[in-house]
Amino acid sequence: MKHYDKPLPEPTATSAPFWEAAHRGRLELQYCSACDSFQYYPRAICANCWNEDIQWKQCSGRGTVHSYSICNIPTLPSFKGEVPYVVAAVELAEGVRMTTNIIGCAPDDVHIGMPVEAVFERVTQEHTLIKFRPHTD
Amino acid sequence: MICSPLHLLEIVSPCTGGAALVVSRADALGDCPQDPVYLLGAGEAGSHTSVTHAPSLTHSWVQHSAGRAFEMAAIDRKSVDFVQLYDCFPITLLLTLEDMGFCAKGEGGHFVQERDLSWQGDFPCNTNGGQLSFGQAGIAGGMCHVVEAIRQFTGRAGERQLSDPGLGLVHGNGGIMGEQVTLVLGLE
């Protein structure tokens, strides 16, 4: 595996289940049965009703592009080879939004409302990032 | 184009700097050599850290922070003589104007186009040029707007001095459009 020099996730006790699931190729979100809602990013309690008893649930990995930007000049030098790339807020079918990248199509083809599906990109032996690509039925 | 739809001059440039002001109880001014500026109203509101998780990308929490500040100061927004608005990107300032109720949603662009925002204009806004002109000094950045308001009230704004400002509005935001704070400042 070639050297990966971009920032990597640093899982906490609260977020570790998300990253471990991603590494196994699954998109899991926290779910609160008390108020029937999903949440992302991971938190110690349900941000909606403060219930402490929240579970991890596997999700469809499907969503739509809520908004996006095409990056031509990156913040960090390690992203230089990737430009232009798309930073997006993807709204998942479960109702939460994730900051992510849209890959697998030309940046100019990305549009708001575009259906997308999760892609699991293994970037090191220990780390997998969740990105999204166009999805057609 | 740096990151669509933002061009180079629409992005604050990081800079080094600091800002400070002295805050006191009104009845503890003693023999302060300078006329005080009063904090008449303050409002704070927030719901998220990253804008990705904002309930809406187009309606910010400025409406709540500004609403609370106006209510506490018991003033109407129309009575302010100048505004100092957080300006990391032009869109931040436009959303702030819209959510404060100076114009309808989506009309921020037209609003600033039709007005003279300079110190001599009909809607003095960021009379010091704002962060888009002189840079963003990290977390001290937002304070530059409070300092400029105090300079205007105390007649120390030099060649950009407003004539007789009575009420000023200062707004700052933190996180990524996540946390909003509005202040109403005045001379009495």
Ligand SMILES: [Zn+2]
């Ligand atoms: Zn809940």
